[in-house]
Amino acid sequence: MSTKRLLGIFAHPDDEGGISGALLQYSTSGVETGLVCATRGEVGEIADPALATPENLGQVREGEMRAAAEVLGVHNLWFLGYRDSGMAGTADNQDPHAFMQTSAAEVVGKLVAIIRQFRPQVMVTFDETGAYGHPDHIAIYRHTTSAFYAAADAEQFPELGPAHLVSKLYYSAFPRSFVREMGTWLKSQNYEGSFSNLDPEKLGIPDEQISVRLNVEPWLETKDRSWSMHRTQANSNAIIAELPREIQRRWRSHEYYQLAATRVGPDVVGENDLFARV
Ligand SMILES: [Zn+2]
Numbered sequence: 373m374s375t376k377r378l379l380g381i382f383a384h385p386d387d388e389g390g391i392s393g394a395l396l397q398y399s400t401s402g403v404e405t406g407l408v409c410a411t412r413g414e415v416g417e418i419a420d421p422a423l424a425t426p427e428n429l430g431q432v433r434e435g436e437m438r439a440a441a442e443v444l445g446v447h448n449l450w451f452l453g454y455r456d457s458g459m460a461g462t463a464d465n466q467d468p469h470a471f472m473q474t475s476a477a478e479v480v481g482k483l484v485a486i487i488r489q490f491r492p493q494v495m496v497t498f499d500e501t502g503a504y505g506h507p508d509h510i511a512i513y514r515h516t517t518s519a520f521y522a523a524a525d526a527e528q529f530p531e532l533g534p535a536h537l538v539s540k541l542y543y544s545a546f547p548r549s550f551v552r553e554m555g556t557w558l559k560s561q562n563y564e565g566s567f568s569n570l571d572p573e574k575l576g577i578p579d580e581q582i583s584v585r586l587n588v589e590p591w592l593e594t595k596d597r598s599w600s601m602h603r604t605q606a607n608s609n610a611i612i613a614e615l616p617r618e619i620q621r622r623w624r625s626h627e628y629y630q631l632a633a634t635r636v637g638p639d640v641v642g643e644n645d646l647f648a649r650v
Contacts, residue, residue, distance in 0.1 A: 376403040379492035383508035384413035385437035386602040393588025399445035406448030414456040419606040443598035472507040483519035488533040493650040499543035541633040546576035583639040584629040
């Protein structure tokens with residue numbers, strides 16, 4: 373087993389798309405990679421009714437996630453088994469099994485068990501905006517941040533094994549300058565889709581808070597192939613496909629990470645390595 377391990381913790385199958393370049397780059401260089409999915413994305417879109425029904429969507433998306441993980445070289449995959457809470461303000465939010473309704477102690481305990489078993493040096497989750505405000509994304513951001521500290525504390529969850537100190541916690545994030553640029557473009561096109569009412573000033577993070585800019589151009593084709601495994605979600609990235617080619621190229625050529633917590637010191641500008649000093 374490799375001595376370096378990277379763990380991504382997200383809410384739904386396909387959320388890993390934002391870090392798929394990192395998963396590819398590091399697994400190719402011998403890092404053991406893992407992914408946690410809090411839900412099976414039960415209330416996501418169904419791009420083609422031939423693929424799934426609302427009743428079996430979770431099961432279908434678990435299969436899609438497994439296929440995508442295979443492409444990404446991810447050999448460790450955990451499903452926490454919660455129900456997708458749906459977009460903010462929908463009736464699915466109120467389902468008693470919805471991820472956003474679950475107690476922090478329960479979720480953090482499940483994450484601590486995985487962290488102490490897999491023993492990653494680096495973890496990645498969403499930033500505080502949850503990329504675009506999905507309540508499950510914000511919930512997993514909160515619980516993962518708590519689990520980073522709880523896993524390292526021998527007095528918390530002693531029944532779940534010896535404490536493990538993760539070296540670095542990163543948030544996967546968009547630079548705000550980019551969100552603004554995209555917002556301006558959408559406005560100029562009079563775009564009226566699900567993202568048109570989002571406030572660019574509340575999305576992404578200030579550019580200066582981004583500490584790792586990972587050039588993922590070498591992985592674009594494989595990133596696309598892994599993304600295409602999420603066949604039921606084929607429409608959810610449609611907005612990107614509508615962007616002018618130049619913006620698209622810049623959007624897709626890098627992944628951005630904010631160092632949220634570190635036990636090995638700060639990142640150095642220009643280093644652009646999630647495993648620096650690990
Ligand atoms: Zn999601």
